[in-house]
Amino acid sequence: MKAVIRITLKNGVLDPQGKAISHALDALGFKGVEEVRQGKLIEIELNENDETRAKQQITEMCEKLLANTVIENYEFELTPVVSS
Template sequence: MKAKVHITLKTGVLDPQGKAIEKSLDHLGFTGVGEVRQGKVIEIELAETDEAKARDAVDAMCRKLLANTVIENYAIELS
């Protein structure tokens, strides 16, 4: 099973990289772009075949290592 974890900053947390991307897009002539927020995607190959157990394991990975839950949200996608 494969897991994708999408990690983004929580609303209200400053995103300097997103701001830099936003300004760069404007300078390159891309108009009509609103606020830009950036994040990261982590892909994990799992030996687990039970979806509930896989989700629980990845959730624990996120809480313990992959995401800083004070300032970041995460969403898990299994396939």
């Protein structure tokens, strides 16, 4: 299975990186940008074909390592890997 994990900052947590992007866009002349938030995108290929077990493993990885659950949310999608 392949997992695509999105890790985003929780609402209310300051996002200086997002602010920097916002300012840079403004400096480049893009008007109308209201808010920018930056998160992380992690793609993991797992050697596991069972969806339930893959889901468990990815959840555990997020909780233990990938996301800081105090300030970040995570969500992920699992898709089967088509072997070529």
